[in-house]
Amino acid sequence: MTTFSDFGLSNELVKALSNMGFEEPTPIQAQAIPIGLQGKDMIGQAQTGTGKTTAFGVPLLEQIDITEGIQGLVLAPTRELAVQVAEELNRIGQMKGVKTLPIYGGQDINRQIRSLKNRPQIIAATPGRLIDHIERKTIRLSNIKMVVLDEADEMLNMGFIEDIERILSEVKGERQTMLFSATMPRRIQSLAEKFMKDPELVKIQAKEMTVKNIEQHYMEVHEKQKFDVLCSLLDIQSPELAIVFGRTKKRVDEVVEGLIKRGYSAEGIHGDIPQAKRDQVIRRFKESTxxxxxxxxxxxxxxxxxxxxxxxxxxxPQDPESYVHRIGRTGRAGNKGLAVTFVSPREIDHLKIIENVTKSKMMKKPVPSFKDVLAGNQQATINRLMAIIEKNDHNDYKRAAENLLEDTDSVTLLAAALKLLTKDPDVTPVKLTAVEPIRVRKPRGDRGGDNRKRYNDRGRNTGSGRPGGRDGRDRRRSRTQSK
Known part of the structure; x- marks a missing residue:
């Protein structure tokens, strides 16, 4: 089995990858990392979710000198991907002391300028906002050692190809270029021919992701209902061990706090929790504490x-690979498992994409009613009573039971005991921060021409197809001239 140590990486990177739980490289990583470490240009054709960030991140981080300024540039089509790439590179590069800063539209540019004063070594940026910084001279690309184009075909679909060509033209001197794309349209091939030097091609076939022994359900749930529905399912299904996946660190903290308030035994893990604490939570979970x-x-x-x-x-989850990874925590060692996914009405299209890629169908289930929850709680109580009977651990209470039966019939007495022991559905309000639903990006031709995107990646309102509307440069220049 190939490991990351086999690539001859620095101890800092090997340790960081180990702490992140990476045991062996994915196919794209196994092929791309050695090419990247040799300083060669590379084209990687691979689907989202195959580990591309680590595939280019490891060679990029290895050649960074922490005493210098910006040396690495990653271009991404969306602000979400830019942030995701920056987070991953910061985790991998933390022990080496390499800092990656996300640069994207929608965030106050002055805040980004202040962050740039902390001298990050890598920038993960959307094209339009990066051009803003280049024009302001707040980002200079004179010392760039490597440029990465992530999801190049998506940047082409979103109309960023001219911006990319301009940015690459700004990078002077020798540089290494790595391009990743799920598909390879002619326009992307032309870009590679113009700006890359004898690139090596790495092509990873899309694998069919399947999940066995796992029953998959989904529920169409509005954001405000999610927490109550989760509690209802926990009461009805009484899982032995359950993992709840949230998209953000803040979400995890809020769900844990809410569950504890309602009397559930829960703890959370995410990237901001120290490793020692995470290990403790995992150990307690394994021990069923x-x-x-x-x-x-x-x-x-x-x-x-x-x-x-x-x-x-x-x-x-954001992509099918993450979905398979999540639900693969259950249904192990031949055991059956159940995976339930909450989906808002606006996320149904994204759900269908996951089903298509994983070749699996999720069964739609209704949101449980109050009666369902009560019935589930009653059954859980009955199961607890029967477990005590099987253990024969009730002899000390027989005399008290006999005394009660002298005055009350057995059915009434047992019904009262069940009512006392059954947990009523809790209605304690728990407020959660709303999470933006995932939207499926449609092909450019389906977006209504120039009105395809109300906000560009620099965060400016572009209106309905006004001249110069996509990136707002004409308006900015007119304001500058008026001053």
């Missing part, structure tokens, strides 16, 4: 825990 663990995708990477009976996707 707690029976619900709430986690982000990254924190749960590499978890090897047997006995997980239920997985709840509180927030639908």
């Amino acid at each position: 707690i029976d619900i663990m709430v986690a982000t995708d990254v924190a749960a990477r590499g978890l090897d825990i047997s006995g997980v009976s239920h997985v709840y996707n509180f927030d639908i």
Whole structure:
């Protein structure tokens, strides 16, 4: 088995990858990392979710000198991907002291200028906002050693190809270029021919992702209903061990706090929690000291825990690979598992994409009613009573029971006991921060021409197809001239 140590990486990177739970490289990583370490240009054709960030991140981080300024540039089509790339590179590069800063539209540019004063070595940027900084001279590309174009075909679809050509023209001197794209249209090939030097091609066939022994359900749930529905399912299904996946660190903290308030035994893990604390939570979960663990995708990477009976996707994952990774925490060692995914009405299209890629169908289930919850709680109480009877651990209470039966019939007495022991559905309000639903990006031709995007990646309102509207440069220049 190939490991990351086999690539001859620095100890800092090997340790960081190990702490992140990476055990062996994915196919794209196994082929791309050696090419990148040799300083060669490369074209990687691979689907989202195959580990591309680490594939280019490791060679990029290895050649960074922390005493110098910006040396690495990653271009991404969306602000979400730019942030995701920056987070991953910061985790991999943390022990080496390499800082990556996300630069994207929609965030105050003055805030980004202040962050640039902390001298990051790598920038993960959307094209339009990066050009803003280049024009302001707040980012200079004179010392760039490597440029990465991530999801190049998506940047082409979103109309950023001219911006990319301009940015690449700004990078002077020798540089290494790595381009990643799920498809390879002619326009991307032309870009590679113009700006890359004898690139090596790495092509990873899209694998069919399947999940066995796992029953998959989904529920169409509005954001405000999610927490109550989760609690209802926990009461009805009484999982032995359950993992709840949230999309953000803040979401994990809020769900854990809410569950504890309602009397559930839960703890959370995410990237901001110290490793020692995460290890403690995982150990307690394995030992069944707690029976619900709430986690982000990254924190749960590499978890090897047997006995997980239920997985709840509180927030639908970003991509099919993450979905398979999440629900794969259950249904292990030949055991059956259940995965339930909460989906808002605007995320149904994204759900269908996951189904198509994973070649699996999720069964739509209705949101449980009050009666369903009460029935579930009653059944859980009956199961607890029968367990005590099987253990024969009730002899000290027989005399008290006989005395009660002298005055009350057995059915009434047992019904009262069940009512006393059954947990009523809790209605304690728990407020969660709303998470933006995932929207499926449609092909450019389906977006209504120039009105395809109300906000560009620099965060400016572009209106309905006004001249110069996509990036707002004409308006900025007119304001500058008026001054």
